[in-house]
Amino acid sequence: MIRRTFLAALALAAALPAVAMAEAPLKVVATTGMIADAARQVGGDQVEVKGLMGPGVDPHAYRQTRTDIVAMTRADLVLWHGLYLEAQMGDFFDDLGRKQSVVAVAEGIDKTKLRAHDNYDDKYDPHVWMSPVLWRDVVLEVQHALTEARPEAADVFAANTQAFLAEIDALSAYGDQMLIAVPEDNRVLVTAHDAFGYFGAEYGYEVLGIQGISTQSEAGLNRIGELVDTLVNRQLNAVFVESSVSDRSMRALIEGAAAEGHDVGVGGELYSDAMGEPGTYEGTYIGMLDHNITVIAGALGADAPARGMNGKLSAGF
Structure with a gap:
């Protein structure tokens, strides 16, 4: 009886790290503050989000630091904007995407909704967060990326997304x-x-x-x-x-x-x-x-x- 109890305790102890790991927040790294905020709003307590670019930082000129690289290679999911916003980091994300989950969340917007870039024929204006209507599309891309990374939390992400989209709609109406x-x-x-x-x-x-x-x-x-x-x-x-x-x-x-x-x-x-x-x-x-x-x-x-x-x-x- 004692031996069976001891063996059961050992089995429980062995299982604890796996349970803790399953419940640990998803580690997400986002380039801009706007994307980091969307990931927090959609992910809630299911995510731990690190934003790379803080207040006053220009994403057009930003280059990844050594600390950034470490954070991204250890992340469960990396979210970047795309549309040539992080112009100095494109090659890095192409390489990183071959090894882990990396999603350019603004690239999913229907290109007919976008403004042509003033310098490049095949590029578009990346500043879509300035339109609450367009930012809804990005939020939905963030939801999709988080759901792909943690499907068991799909219902949580869906509910959080709908709540956030309601706030964005109210913001849009205030702007009008x-x-x-x-x-x-x-x-x-x-x-x-x-x-x-x-x-x-x-x-x-x-x-x-x-x-x-x-x-x-x-x-x-x-x-x-x-x-x-x-x-x-x-x-x-x-x-x-x-x-x-x-x-x-x-x-x-x-x-x-x-x-x-x-x-x-x-x-x-x-x-x-x-x-x-x-x-x-x-x-x-x-x-x-x-x-x-x-x-x-x-x-x-x-x-x-x-x-x-x-x-x-x-x-x-």
Whole structure:
């Protein structure tokens, strides 16, 4: 009897590591903060997510560090954006994908919904997170990738996805409400680079970037001169800086307009290629877009709530 009890205890002890392993969170590495947030929202307590690119980081120029490589090779699943956003990391992901599960979550979007890249005939504008409608497609790709990696949690992922999509739909509706309240002549968004094309298409705004879709393109004097003329001739009074792009070109734009006798101010700082600080509302996808919508609407003439649609923005604009 004692021997049987001892053997049963040994068997239970041997089984414990396997049980613990089965219940351990899925280790997910995501390149951008937006993808990392989607993985956390969809995965819930089934995942442990590490984002590679933090606040203020430009994904167009980012190169993987040694720490990044270690994290990705040890991950159960690696999620990257694709669409040439992480332009310096494409070859690395091609190689990594031969050894483990690597998914480019934005590549699943129907290409007819995408804007053509301004420099490459076979590439597209990658900034799809600027459109809540398009970001729904990416969230569904994240759900699919997580379900493939852990099929036994499919129901959890499905329920979390539907809850997150409902939040995105509410965000989209808030954008419709706020941005249509801006006087029609003011619906022009002047930014450091062309990251807001999908935003403009969704909400009916003209978007003028100093640089092109990639921050690697140089802003020439001719382009700055053209935009100065536009600001002066159309009497536009606000431009927007970006958290992940130097404001040097924007300062040149403001100074150029001032030299022409036209006063232009900074309407606010927008989140373009990266979210806000971790642990803040702006450090989530919903908070990032809530901030942008609220700041743009308020700066261009709408009566926007200082704390955004949920009253959660950390500071008024």
